[in-house]
Amino acid sequence: MIKYLLFFTFIITTNSYSQEIDNNEVVLNNADIDEKPAFQDGLENFYKYIAKNFKVPEIEGYGGKIIVEYIIEKDGSISNFNIIQDIGYGSSEEVTRVFKKCPKWRPGKKNGKAVRTLYRLPITIISGK
Numbered sequence: 001m002i003k004y005l006l007f008f009t010f011i012i013t014t015n016s017y018s019q020e021i022d023n024n025e026v027v028l029n030n031a032d033i034d035e036k037p038a039f040q041d042g043l044e045n046f047y048k049y050i051a052k053n054f055k056v057p058e059i060e061g062y063g064g065k066i067i068v069e070y071i072i073e074k075d076g077s078i079s080n081f082n083i084i085q086d087i088g089y090g091s092s093e094e095v096t097r098v099f100k101k102c103p104k105w106r107p108g109k110k111n112g113k114a115v116r117t118l119y120r121l122p123i124t125i126i127s128g129k
Contacts, residue, residue, distance in 0.1 A: 013119075026071055026116045027108060035109035037072040037117050050123060053098045057089050062127040067120065068095055073115040076104030087125065095123065 027033050039046035056062065064087035071080040076101055083092040106115035 007070055024116060026118050027110065028118050033077060033108045033115060033117065034112070037076075037108040037119060038106045040103060040106065047123075049102065050098055053101065054077045054094055054123075056123070056125060056127055059089055059127065063087070063125050066123045066125060067090055068099070068123065069118065069120045070099065072105050072107055072117045072119050074116055075109050076107050078102055078105065084120065085122075091125065 030036045039049075065085060066083065066087055067085040069082040069084050070078050073079055081096050081099055083095065107114040109115065
């Protein structure tokens, strides 16, 4: 009898935990959502925001592509930064700093409700020197 009680308790606990994860599910594929997340006034303005706020080190030949992955939360804020590709010289720290100050996005939507969405973005940095 005790073995069955423990098994039954485990099933109830597992189901409750699964429901909690479903509420905070991160959509990994934009094909699974009805409305993609978007920066206010479009992605071009997001790149302008980055260009205005990213402090490029004064190093000759500095530049390259940084790829950052992050989650756009249901409220439009950005979290869980992950630098996939870095160009060094503190670029990952600088990207993180700029993203933390970023205005909110319009979140992705699935069935009319805001969902957490994984987003990956390449950022090309070109030094003025």
